[in-house]
Amino acid sequence: MRLRALLETDALGLRLLGGEDELDRTVRGVMTTDLRDPSRYLSGGELVLTGLAWRRDEADSEPFVRILAGAGVAGMAAGEAELGAIPDDLVQACLRHRLPLFAVNESVAFATITEYVVRQVSGERAGDLAAVVDRHRRLMTSGPAGGGPEVVLDLLGSDLDLRAWVLSPTGRRIAGAGAPLPAGTGAVLAGEHLSATRTGRRGPHRAVTRGTTYSLFPIRNTGRGAAPASRDVRETVLSDWLLAVEADAGDWPAARLDLLQGVTQLIAVERDRRDAARTVRRRLAQEVLELVQTGAAPAEIAARLRVAAPVLLPGLGTAPHWQVVVARVEWGEGGAGAPGIEAGPVAQSLLEEILVDPATVGPDSADRIAVAHTGDEAIALVPLPTAPGADGGAPASEDEDGPATGADTGSGLHADALLATVRAPLTAGLADDGRLTLGVSAPVHSAEGLRGALEEARHARRVAAARPGRVCAAGHHELASHVLLLPFVPDDVRRAFTARLLDPLRDYDRRHRAELIPTLEAFLDCDGSWTRCAGRLHLHVNTLRYRVGRIEQLTGRDLSRLEDKLDFFLALRMS
DSSP states (O other), rough: THHHHHHHHHGEEEEEOGGGGTTOOOOEEEEEOOOSSOGGGOOEEEEEOOSSTTTGGGGGGGHHHHHHHTOOOOOEEEEEEETSSSOOOHHHHHHEEEEEEEEOTSSHHHHHHHHHHHHHHHHHHHHHHHHHHHHHHHHHHSSGGOOOOOHHHHHHHHHHOOOOOOOTTTEEEEEEEESSSOHHHHHHHHHHHHHHHTTTTTTTTEEEEEEEEEEEEEEESSSSSSOOOOSGGGGTTTTOEEEEEEEEOOGOOHHHHHHHHHHHHHHHHHHHHHHTTTTHHHHHHHHHHHHHHOOOHHHHHHHHHHHHHHHSSSSSOSSSSSEEEEEEEEESSSGOTTTOOOOHHHHHHHHHHHSOOOOOOOOOOOTTTTEEEEEEEEEEEEOOOOOTTTSSSSSSOOOOOOEEEEOOTTTTTOOOHHTTTTTHHHHHTTTTTTTEEEEEEOBBBSGHHHHHHHHHHHHHHHHTSSSSSSEEEEGGOOOOOHHSSSSOHHHHHHHHHHHHHHHHHHHHHHHHHHOOHHHHHHHTTTTHHHHHHHHTTOOEEEEEEEHHHHHHHHHHOOOHHHHHHHHHHHHHHHH
16 A cells, blocks of 8 residues: 555544655555664564654654664654653654644554555555466466466465465375475365364364464365266365465455455366376276276286286386276265266275375375276276386295295285275265265286286275274285185185285296195194104105295295185195
């Protein structure tokens, strides 16, 4: 605002005592002081309000005015309540330093002037920022030149002193200006937002955590070209982003609220672009899934995987191992379902987010995840890169003195770890009528193993569904041998279980003629007795111990444990 606007507002009751030629100065803020030297608190552009308590005699006016002029303030308004009139020495000092001087009637409170200036300055900043936001929206709509959500969040910080972050429905940081949120705060805010959304409350939602107040704005594209509004909030609640602002928006004027709504629309454009970029990965996953489910030849599936690998593993030329993750979102008590809600796309968007490392920042972090959906299920094909030079298949050769080397698939996805950081916010979003269950397969290294991995992940999800809780997961390691005795377990799961235990031993025997499989059978038949087994096989006990040690090394099992003995026993009987 300009200084002359103060004279045009009758409610302020200000009189100009000098500096008429300087009334076009811009006022950027207001400060009230009676310090003899307030320079440390001035940054330039302020209207300084003073009650003249600093003035003891006429010699004090010159240094006080010189300090204000040197700091670049816009003008000074002096109250008449203390001395009854503005001293002439102060008027003359302001004239010498070309500092506009106003007299404030004793009936007008400084608070009234402060409120007026702050309201005007804030409104003009918001108006300027709104124009910038609108311009940025047009840039982002037409192409990537706008710079993404980080740019507009920087504007909120620089022009309105607002710290803001864009968060995923699990609380992962998509974008933010300045310092990140404290650890765990994103998940708390996402949970608060999801809970408020499920109760039907309109945003922004107020949340307080660790003594700090935040306002949470939903991010949805309601502009031209946007998808039709959902009839049921449950269709979008688990996929929408949110804008978290470190402020209480409850007492904001309508203009500022409208500005923040414009910001959310701008960020929604980026969200739509991100979703469009996922189309290729989703299509690849859908094609592979259809081939696997229809029983296509392994060679045909392998060819499709070779096409998918460069897209999912940019820059890596090695053949990956794969894991399959199955997720299902169900609405309605007792799994009765909710009419009209397509659960498959909901689970697809949610699984894409869950499979991203929670520490990863940015909207395009899921570029190595391919998720399809069929019916009410979402199915993810997750590549696990092999070590450089590995062939993506069986372990490399070894001699009797050293361990096998090759692709390491032991570092794949683990069901519990996937949900560790997202369980709380998703539970809030699922509320009292939703449920998420998830199953993870063991890694496989060929197209032949994908069918079994898919069935294994589905069965693991059914195991998770049998547990209490709104968000549950199970992994392949939980498909213990006693589960395999149940008649409803598919044959592919049985084959996957036996292959995972026995294939490393068969491969080793084929390459080294080591007879590990016969040794394992004899060891189990002898109830783990070293002496009896060595006698049956006509071996020295030390040779038997070496073979058993090799079996344990190749399979990661311990033949001194009853559970592992039982698993090997069942695998041998089913093979």
